[in-house]
Amino acid sequence: MNATREEIIRIADELIRSKGYHAFSYADISKVLGVKNAAIHYYFPSKSDLGVAVIDNTAEKFQQTIRSWEQLPYETQFQHFVTMHQKTKKNEWVCLMGALSPTYDTLSENMQLQLKELADNIIIWLTGLLENGRAKGIFHFTEEAKAKAYCIQSSLLASLLLNKVLKNDVYQVIQNTILTV
Amino acid sequence: MNATREEIIRIADELIRSKGYHAFSYADISKVLGVKNAAIHYYFPSKSDLGVAVIDNTAEKFQQTIRSWEQLPYETQFQHFVTMHQKTKKNEWVCLMGALSPTYDTLSENMQLQLKELADNIIIWLTGLLENGRAKGIFHFTEEAKAKAYCIQSSLLASLLLNKVLKNDVYQVIQNTILTV
DNA sequence: GTCTATACCTGGATAGAC
């Protein structure tokens, strides 16, 4: 609950998602935060400690978010999930999974474990939502719910990536298409 | 058409797709190729020169490949396009676009330009294929062809990324879903 | 065209003062 610690995590999260894990340095955080890099090492001795903290932080926020949606209709929950990726888009940031997955093999074992757990949890939640929604006649699709969840998660993740390259309306187009489940 | 030059490009391509652009070094290529890093600088003075060459090489291969498909039925062309991503999957490599797009903003201007051109060309070709196929009654979808192309390209790209993290059958599942257009 | 040698820099990390 330390304020500085939280700030470091927040800045590192932005840097990972805008530049990538290997392309940012403690100096980048120092500049923004107005402290020396030694201060950052005090909180996170190694860069991978910081990486793990960023992933854990994202995982926590995700759990809190879906818990806050629990009472909402399935359709609304789904809309929230799809559009929550848009916030990151405005700043041209990709999501954490999109930023870290390409270099997965180069990450520390701890980062790999936490990232996999996060990915699993997202898919499990989304699969459940789609299944429940279909049972209630809200969603309409023929494939297995898990397959649908994979496709949706993939499309959203990659739409943010392609958006950086194409610099057009990819994200919006894909979102609109997905929303008509 | 220099053999060493071609080899360097091939190795760099693998390294970018397995580790990422910022996580590989000239030393990695030296090791595989059995030469010193100075030799690589002879062909590619700067790392971004090498990066551009890798992108151009991929763009060329893509153009050659789709040209070789020109006489095939739309359906077959589409199947080839979807399954061509699978080759890269076997080695746990992602596609070049998936590897480079997250760190797009950190790349040299030349790399950015070439990468955007490649992305544009893929979307243009895929959009045309989908449109022509639908006109002939082979494909069935209701959204705009370009939207469909965005979704398909996104799903394929991200399926390789998620595959690295989830280490399961994401790629296969998504491919099967996409193939039923 | 490839080598040795080396310059230069950045980045991650630590020791010890305050």
Next chain:
DNA sequence: GTCTATCCAGGTATAGAC
């Protein structure tokens, strides 16, 4: 908890011999 100072490794890049 933050600082200064510093170390070390690795990475990009170049000069000049062969």
